[in-house]
Amino acid sequence: MKISCRKEDLIAGVNTVQRAVSSKNTLPILQGMRLRTEDENLVFEATDLEIGIRCRIPVNVQEEGQVVLPAKLFSEITRKLPDTDIKIESTDKNINIFYYSSDFSINGYDPDEYPEISDISSGSTIELQSSLFKSMIKQTIFACSLEETRPVFTGLLLQIDKETICLVGTDTHRLAFSKEILTGNSQEFNGIIPSKTMQEIYRLLDDDETLTISFTNSRVIFKFSQVQIVTRLIEGQFPNYKQVIPPSCNTKLFINTKKLLDTVERASLLSKDNYLKTNTVRFNIENSQLSINHYSEMGKIFEQLDIEQNGEDVAISFNAKYLIDLLKVIDSENVIMEISGSFGPCIFRPENNDNYLCLVLPLRN
Known part of the structure; x- marks a missing residue:
């Protein structure tokens, strides 16, 4: 891989995906983030196997390639780079960062061992204004439980019932419910999204974007701008919240x-x-x-x-x-x-x- 870009391009990509990097997984490679070229973009990817985030940043690509780097180290380095054009070249598992007359080398992991953040090739899709979905997250996520011993209460229930979309959160002591109208939709879905995923969507979404949600029985993908967030669903039965109202x-x-x-x-x-x-x-x-x-x-x-x-x-x-x-x-x-x-x-x-x-x-x- 051989690319040239600006410092702010690297920081934008790192900031987008870094919270999906695993902090407690025993697999060392999950403490890394993958950088790969695709057309004229540098694609940043990170996953902890529960949530995966992908971000595309336009750069100047001279040679295609990919590399997996220690996320924390690479993040700290990018922030301390000078405000100038940056060149990155990879050799096997390592990269060299060139700026001015300087050269910074980082040892990475084998990119072939990094888990894929896959798309949903078939499934249902809806679209809605990001400002509406951000408001729904804000109104409900505080009610999620922090106790991981009861996983179904650590996420938000996402319900899509044709022309309505609902988010529900509860820790059994309180319950928050938010609903919006979906115009012209005929899809149905019911699944529990981890609160970590919802926090990242809220952090990364701009109010004036269009959000696309694709879903199957086990996964949901949120797409907006140059960002894609893939999440697994929490297994278990969410309580019938309508009975307690x-x-x-x-x-x-x-x-x-x-x-x-x-x-x-x-x-x-x-x-x-x-x-x-x-x-x-x-x-x-x-x-x-x-x-x-x-x-x-x-x-x-x-x-x-x-x-x-x-x-x-x-x-x-x-x-x-x-x-x-x-x-x-x-x-x-x-x-x-x-x-x-x-x-x-x-x-x-x-x-x-x-x-x-x-x-x-x-x-x-």
Whole structure:
């Protein structure tokens, strides 16, 4: 392989794929990234066997070839290169990087041993605006579990049902659901995408791009711009989330979103429970007012918000972190809070938007 390019070209390719490099796999070659030429492009590839990312960067190709390099070392080197034209030549498993009158050599791996990041040759495909999908990821990914002992809860359920696309995340204590309309689609799909994959899609997607999603029973490919992300699906049965969403409520509140978020954040500073390891915040809702009256060894806080209340008075407690996470992704001026008693599931919705909700289970204290 013999190419010439700019420093920023190398950095763009490395930055795109490097988070797919395995950090804990015992196979040394998975700690590398593959560089190969294709037409007048340098193709960057990395995979940890769960997610694979491919990126094409236009360069000047003099000779075709490929090489697999230690990802961390190559990433650090590219960032420290001077701002000038860079030439790269490979010999067997190694490369030489030329700049000015200097020469930097890196020892690599055998490219023939690197696993292929394959395309889906046959399968179903849909297209949608990337800004919509990014919004759906943002609204749901915070509800995924971090506990790998229950894999189905560590990903987002992707459901495509002809003219609708849904993302659902849950850690069994909370659930986030987002839906958008697909115009003219007739495809159907149901699979659990690892949250790591969704985080990378969110990081790399620009708002004005078109996103193409191709899928089979075991894999999904996301394509946009010069980037392709391949992911395996998480095996297992996602719970029937529709069964846990209450069809009605005893108390319905309309609350200013920012005021509620600020109030909960302040209250959480004094509500750390060292035994339960949770930040507990308790709402007392009465006569169109929401009040927080909390004492701890660190101090006390009393706050009161004027709200619009329909239905019964109620007292209810939550993990403050769960409320903060969901309120940060609600972009409407007011949030709707639907309460089914002190110990029943509580639903939060943006005002004037039926396509999103977050369910939070209250604490029993």
